[in-house]
Amino acid sequence: MTELVREADRNSTIDGSIRPSVGDTSTTVTSPMTAGQLSQLHTAKRHREILRDYAQEFRQTKAKITANREREILLGSAYRETSVNNGDRTLSTIGVGNHRGQSTATRILLEEQDKYHRSNRMVDDHLTAASTIRATLRAQRIALRNASGGLHNLTARFPRIRQLIGKIDWRHRQDSIILGLVIACCIAFLLIYKLS
Known part of the structure; x- marks a missing residue:
């Protein structure tokens, strides 16, 4: 935790040093220019744009690192809690x-x-x-x-048992045929009802 505090202090120091630099360049650029200072004006503008880009990139990177660190701490602590309890x-x-x-x-x-x-x-x-x-x-x-x-x-x-099993199989086939015909008739009536 103290590491995060030190990191935040370091980041605020960097932010603090960037802001006055941007302010100095803007006051330098807005002062009245002579004809010989045109190239210096162009260079100062370019440096200010580069500084602005770097400052924006620094803020984005800082936000990403902070978010990743928080996520890592969060998931690590949650994982430790669940592994200690063995999923109970x-x-x-x-x-x-x-x-x-x-x-x-x-x-x-x-x-x-x-x-x-x-x-x-x-x-x-x-x-x-x-x-x-x-x-x-x-x-x-x-x-x-x-x-x-x-x-x-x-x-x-026993051949008589064979005949009995044959009759049972015939009954089973007959029941299957009758059931199939009943289902086919029901589907046909349903289609006729839907189409009319």
Whole structure:
């Protein structure tokens, strides 16, 4: 923190030394000129423009460095708090919504980090659920394969069971055909109703 104070003092010193220099050049340029001082006038104008450009660039760079430093401090402290707690508490319980002394940029960064952590947790939950479903489907596939193998063994031993399974398959196909026809008729009636 003392480092930031020293840096701010140094920046204010640089700003203070630039402003009087700009003032001196402007008073020099506005004084009455003789014919021989025309080249000096041009040089002074050029130097003033260069000084103005450098001062503007200095202010922009100073603002960027300050913003980056604040962001680094903010994200570093938030990261340390969440890593210490091992993800037990979210940033909202640390105080994302209770920022009375903090700037809006700080608040926005904390809220953004909170959303990022929540989405990470949600993706992890979805991946865990997907792997569980995959394992369950794999177990069901093995169970169905074993059941169909057992049925094929039974049909090979007893021909009457083969006929029974054939009738069950025919009923299943018949139900599928009837269901398909009903759905096709419903769609046709819906299209006729929409077009008329």
